[in-house]
Amino acid sequence: MALYDTLGRTYSSTRQADPRIAATIEAALSDAATIVNIGAGTGSYEPEQTLIAIEPSQIMIDQRQPESAPAIRAVAERLPLRDKCVDAALAVLTIHHWTDLEAGVAEMRRVARHRLAFFTCDNTLFDAFWLLSEYLPEAAQMDAEKAIANDRLLGLLKDPVITRVPVPHDCQDGFGAAYWRRPEAYLDPAVRAGISLLSWNEEANKPGLAQLAADLDSGRWQREHAELLDRDELDLGYCLITSAA
Numbered sequence: 015m016a017l018y019d020t021l022g023r024t025y026s027s028t029r030q031a032d033p034r035i036a037a038t039i040e041a042a043l044s045d046a047a048t049i050v051n052i053g054a055g056t057g058s059y060e061p062e063q064t065l066i067a068i069e070p071s072q073i074m075i076d077q078r079q080p081e082s083a084p085a086i087r088a089v090a091e092r093l094p095l096r097d098k099c100v101d102a103a104l105a106v107l108t109i110h111h112w113t114d115l116e117a118g119v120a121e122m123r124r125v126a127r128h129r130l131a132f133f134t135c136d137n138t139l140f141d142a143f144w145l146l147s148e149y150l151p152e153a154a155q156m157d158a159e160k161a162i163a164n165d166r167l168l169g170l171l172k173d174p175v176i177t178r179v180p181v182p183h184d185c186q187d188g189f190g191a192a193y194w195r196r197p198e199a200y201l202d203p204a205v206r207a208g209i210s211l212l213s214w215n216e217e218a219n220k221p222g223l224a225q226l227a228a229d230l231d232s233g234r235w236q237r238e239h240a241e242l243l244d245r246d247e248l249d250l251g252y253c254l255i256t257s258a259a
Contacts, residue, residue: 050067069087172257174255
């Protein structure tokens with residue numbers, strides 16, 4: 015069973031594309047007439063030129079909008095597409111779920127004529143994020159085990175270019191670090207359900223979440239993170255990596 019057959023049931027309500035992040039992705043692929051979106055989920059960040067979407071979870075496919083590109087239930091490591099059938103291949107916050115990164119990237123290169131694009135996260139910065147470092151050490155350890163290091167991905171690509179993507183304070187997409195200035199959101203089970211890292215082991219996270227709730231009630235979190243409250247955006251390791259196919 016695909017991971018998001020169990021974790022993705024509320025995904026379409028908590029994981030809306032943030033327009034600023036979407037604009038970065040769309041600009042990088044603006045000259046691609048056709049795109050395949052791999053690990054496409056509910057269709058967030060899917061440029062209008064998307065010809066086909068690849069997604070292993072039927073739960074996620076069922077939440078796609080009627081106007082979204084048609085989706086095929088398949089995995090990145092075995093794309094049911096012919097060679098060089100699209101201009102570009104896109105993968106958004108998905109490579110850490112693949113069983114074989116090298117195979118998935120090879121498949122993207124096989125089907126794309128010109129460009130590959132990955133919206134991903136450098137876990138060396140993300141694991142230092144206050145939620146993980148101060149409250150959820152078990153989640154931090156799990157992320158360190160499952161994360162794909164940027165260097166590993168870069169080693170598979172031809173002339174890669176990295177564009178840092180800071181997270182806005184009012185980010186509309188509820189991914190892992192989206193609520194860095196809105197900590198109370200992490201206490202909402204619906205929000206956590208849309209973040210795979212926080213859904214893998216809810217029991218282990220309970221003590222840390224209880225401490226976060228207490229620190230918010232006492233004002234301790236606000237005092238210790240006062241420098242964040244005036245920030246409009248924060249670099250937490252998210253980036254767009256593009257390369258030639």
